[in-house]
Amino acid sequence: MSKKIKKQIKKSMPLLIIFSLLWSTMAIGLVFNFDFSFYDLSLNRPEALADVATTTVSVLNASPYFTVGPFEQPFSTNTSPINVGGDITFTAKAQDPELDNYYLLVCGDDTGQANNGGAPSCTGEPFCVSGATGTGASSTCTYTGISDPGGETDVWYAYVCDAHATEAACTLASQGSGDGGSPFYVNHAPTISLVTTSDNNKAPGGTFTVQITATDTDVNLADTIYFDICGTNSWASTTHCAVQLCQATSTIQGGATTTTCQFTDTAPTPDQNYTYFAYIRDWHDFAGTNNGTSTYYTIVNVAPSITSVMLHGGINIEPNIKGAAEVTATTTAVVTDNNGCADLANATSSIYWSNATNLENCTADDNNCYQMTTVECAQTSGSCTGVTDSNAIYICTTTIAFHAVPTDVGTWTATNWLAGLKGIDNNGAFGVGTTTTGVELIAAAALDVDQSGIDYGTMNAGNDTGDNNATTTIVNYGNTPIDTTVQAQDDMKSGSYFILATQQEWSLTNFTWGTGTDLASSSVSIDIDVLINRPTNQTDVTDDLYWGLGLPVTTHSGDYTGTTTFSVVMDMDGNWN
Known part of the structure; x- marks a missing residue:
């Protein structure tokens, strides 16, 4: 075969x-x-019949392929980078030969791989992966919370992959092209390194200077840094301070920068330290690290100031005479404290004659100087309304003695009475203010006779008192030098009998009857220059008047009485001290 x-x-x-x-x-x-x-x-x-040949082939799954992209959305560039910790989105469009859904995968290195029956993954550094997307449709994925790559760019690799059950496949990596392609640009946050109050310790309403130092690691381009100084710990990169004190800007291209800004306090402000907070951001509104760094500025204590000082409400003072209750006099003033009226502790005051030694700082003397302590001074209720109020009204009260120097008449008409007030704060600092316009202290002439009568004792008709005089003591009860007038109101009488008033004689010294001055008839008053000076204290200032009587031989026996009136006369030529 x-x-x-x-x-x-x-x-x-x-x-x-x-x-x-x-x-x-x-x-x-x-x-x-x-x-x-x-x-x-x-x-x-x-010997054999004809036959056929069967042709066979096994075709593997084909991966999807990009038709558009990939690219960043929006593009990142040197002048428009993505902040560390921010997000970047990638976009692409793809076709799948078998019309399967596809995924967009982005990695930080070329390690993307397909996974049978599921989404692809990065065996190295994953950035993002999209959901399943129909063939021919656009797909996106977002890389959130971008890590610091250490430099100012970060490369990326994009893939489109299917989820074939047994033969899942991805394209080769693509990095896009142009501004939308790899790498993406990264912006780093600036950092606060130092905040100080370089011009500090100011009075309320003062201007403070804050100095801030910041650093930035980015060197590709000069970066503008914005500085915000806030009065509270509340700030956002877009809306900035909830309570803005001041702002500044500076340019930096790597390294450090120092700048200053100023703010002015608004009085009244209590004396203490005030915390403030520093924040920075760059020209991409990227908030700085160490944001909220705090320090303080100091408002110092200032002395109060005094205005609108007024004595006795601007009304003349009219003292009472000796023996009567002393008249009340007051000082009022507006006390201003730029640390706030709540900073005020108390006040003192003085009411004084304009010729007093040391004026408002005169030594207390009821004749010409009245000093009022904190006990006699009080803040008017409701005059200090709260922390935003710098003013309070104080009133100080004293009483004026009967003998205080008069200024409306007499020797001292070129003078007047003034007032001063000292406002004291809780640190012991004080301010003093005085009246710009004084008031008059009114002259008050008055007298008193110490004896209740003129007693001639027992006499025989036809006799006289000789040099055995009766005496009346005249006391000055006012604040001027005085004379007196005397006047017999009637003759001395005993029933229907009488002794003529002219039988009485008077003298400023002891005398023998017959040599004195006759008392005038009851219809006439006599001015007597007794020369009683103005009192300067509570001690009596007096003068004596001497009296004698002669009886006619025809005088009938009996007890005789009469009335003599003493009237005060202001002695313009007297001693006003």
Whole structure:
């Protein structure tokens, strides 16, 4: 049989062709089934019938492919970087040959891989992966909370992958192109390194200077840094301070920068330290590290000031005479404290004659100087309304002695009475103010006679008192020098009998009857220059008037009485001290 076959093959098909067909079959995976029919030529009939060859091939899953992108959305650039900790979105569009859904995968290195039946992943540094996206549709994924790459750019690799159950596949990595391509640009936050109050310790209403030092590691471009100084620990990179004190800007390209800003306090402000807070951001509104760094500025204590000092309400003072209740006099003033009226502790005051030694600092003397302590001074209720009020009204009260120096008449008409008030704060600082316009202290002339009567004792008709005088003591009860007038209101009478008033004589010194001055009739008053000076204290200032009487021989026996009136006369030529 083998010889016959060999012979037939040799006759029908060259051996070279047979080997070529066999080699082709092996190379392309085709399987040919040969069914040789051999003819017995001698018998002229076929030995085999014709047959067919079945062609087969196994086609693997094909990966999707980019049709648009990938690219950043929006593009990051040197002038528009992404803040560390921020987000960046990647966009692409892809087709899948088998119309499968696809995924967009972005890695920080070229380590993307497909996963059978699921989303792809990065075996190295994952950035983001999209959800399943229909073929031909756009897909996005977002890298959130961008890590600091250490530099100012970060490379990325994008893939589109399917989720084939057994043969999942990804494209080769793509890094996009142009501004939207890898790498993306990264912006680093500036850092506050130092905050100080370089010009500090100011009075209320003063201007303070804050000095801030900041650093920035980015060097590609000069960065503008914005500084905010806030009165409270409340700030946002877009809305800035809830309570703004001052702002400043500075430019930095790597390294450090120092700048200042100023703010002015609004009085009244209590004396104490006030905390403030520093915040910075760069020109990409990236909030700085160490934001909220705090320090303080100091409002110092200031002395109060005194205005609107008024003595006795601007009304003249009219003292009472000796023996009567002393008249009340007051000093009022507005006390201003720029640390706030609540800072005020108390006040003192003085009411003084304008010729008094040391004026408002005069030594207390009821004649010309009245000093009022904190006990006599009080803040008017309701005059200090709260922390935003710098003013309070104080009133100080004293009484004026009867002998205080008068200024409306007499020697001292070129003078007047004034007042001063000292406002004291809770640190002991004080201010003093005085009246700009004084008032008059009114002269009050008055007298009193110490004795209840002029007693001549017991006498015989036809006799006189000789040099055994009766005495009346006249006391100055006012604040001026005085004289007196005397007037017999009637004759001395005993029933229907009388002794004429002119039988009485008077003198400023002891005398013998017959040498004195007759008392005038009851219808006439006599001015007597008794020379009683103005009192300067509570000690009585007096003068004596001496009296004598002569009786006619016809005088009827009996007890005689009469009335003599003493009236005060202001002695304009007297001693006003």
